[in-house]
Amino acid sequence: MRVAVVVFPGTNCDQDVLHVFGKLLNAEAFPVWHRDTDLQNADLVVLPGGFSYGDYLRTGALAKLSPVMQAVKDFAGRGGRVLGICNGFQILCESGLLPGALLENVGQRFLSRFVHIKTESSVGFFTRGVELGTVITCPIAHFQGNYYADAATLAEIEANGQVVFRYSDAAGAVAPGDRSSNVNGSCNAIAGISNKAGNVVGLMPHPERAVEALTGFVGGDTGLEPFRRAVGA
């Protein structure tokens, strides 16, 4: 299994993702610079978190123009697996590979804290085979994580089972109006979605920061399972 981890100027979670796939899951994980257009026969492409292009204009907006993104679009169009985490999710939405957009957090604050996310669907490859209802506890670190889509788009992604993760409490209870669990005010408490086919997945939280008991703090290694599913390990 070959995993390409795309690095834009300002990306800062590439090493975490390379560690998960390369060290913990024994996949062949390698970085791909954003000016490259060759994904080197990757089976999975990851757009990691960070602040690509300094978040100028809108988060993820300038990154979508990077040369590598045409290759990523072609790859996704052929059914290739693409995962976007945090800024990577924002880039996927800006690129039109995923529906909706990420607005500023409702509280107007950068949020750096742990959250609970409940597994809601196995349509996306990232949660395929994971028991529905499974709760992952992992950090978020974002200012623009407030998922928004218009009513028609929301109805469609809900009906298709494209909502992969929702913010919840520790027991998995979802309450979109409750800011103690849905901390950024996302529509329908959406934390992650997939495209209709399930081969493109994006989420705001950072499960790659909760993959080992030693460093995962209160999240332990609850974030590891979806990465395992993503590479079939």
Added chain:
Amino acid sequence: MRFQVLVRLKGGVLDVQGKAIETGLKDKKFNGLKNIRVGRVIELDVDGVSATEARAQVEEVCKLLLANPVIEQYEIKEA
């Protein structure tokens, strides 16, 4: 030719910055102010092409990058 592009959030989209400004003004004497919406002005020059082509290019750049049609609308003015 110089253009001015006004980018603003669509009507139904929550404007968190606007809300924050409103909250900030609440304690002052401006209690009547509401529905504050924050947008962005982008100015640019287009040289060496006809006026029609220049406008078409600005239009294309708006769609490609300057505005996100999911959440924003734009307006092009000749400056």
